[in-house]
Amino acid sequence: MTPRYLADTHIVVRWFGAPQKLSREQRRVLREAERHREPVAFSAFTLLEIAVLVERGIARINITVEDLLDKIASDPLFEIMPFTVEIASEVAALGPSLRDPGDRAIVATARVHRLILLTPDQRIIESKLVPTVS
Numbered sequence: 001m002t003p004r005y006l007a008d009t010h011i012v013v014r015w016f017g018a019p020q021k022l023s024r025e026q027r028r029v030l031r032e033a034e035r036h037r038e039p040v041a042f043s044a045f046t047l048l049e050i051a052v053l054v055e056r057g058i059a060r061i062n063i064t065v066e067d068l069l070d071k072i073a074s075d076p077l078f079e080i081m082p083f084t085v086e087i088a089s090e091v092a093a094l095g096p097s098l099r100d101p102g103d104r105a106i107v108a109t110a111r112v113h114r115l116i117l118l119t120p121d122q123r124i125i126e127s128k129l130v131p132t133v134s
Contacts, residue, residue, distance in 0.1 A: 003041040003079055005029060005133070006115040008106050008124070009049040012042050012078070016071050017063045025133050026118050030077070039079040041115055043087075045105040047072075047080070087112050097127045 007015070007030075014021045015030060022030070033040050047069070054065040063071075072078055083105060090108035091101075098104050103124055110117040110130045117132045119125065125132050 001038050003039045003113075004116060005033065006041045006043065006081065006106070006110040006113065006117050007046075007078070008042070008117060008119040008121060009046045009053065009102065010120055011118045012046055012072065013050060013053065013068070016068055016075075023120065023134060026120075029118060029133055034077050037076070040077055040118070041079045041081045041109075041113065043106045043109040044080050044083045045102055045109070049102045081109050081113060083109070084112075094129060097129065098123060 011022065011026060011030075019027065030040060032038075050068060050072075051065055054063075054068060087105065087108045090112050091104045094104055094108060098107060103121060106119075107117065107124060107127070107129050109115075115130075117124065117130045119132055120134060124130070125134050
């Protein structure tokens with residue numbers, strides 16, 4: 001089954017470490033995907049962001065980075081989307097509306113694969129570069 005949604009880094013971290021921090025709509029989408037055994041994609045770049053955010057204590061969750069990555073790797077709900085030349089080209093084409101490289105990689109991944117992005121990031125939502133569920 002092909003994913004319809006791409007979860008940004010914050011959504012993945014919250015799903016595993018603090019699901020109460022997800023919006024009602026984000027929880028609904030993830031639970032519905034889980035119930036229908038529909039994969040939810042996330043960018044390979046998210047793995048790097050998770051390692052950095054959790055290690056630095058920026059993502060305040062009660063789980064180690066190793067345990068979080070193990071959970072992600074073993075959860076059939078999530079599908080890793082590789083960072084490709086096509087996605088890198090899309091990053092370059094996004095223009096100046098997003099500065100953060102992680103945001104740009106995630107938005108470009110959603111655009112290339114025509115996925116709806118699950119994100120709480122207001123800059124991404126306001127950019128209207130990709131359809132979002134906030």
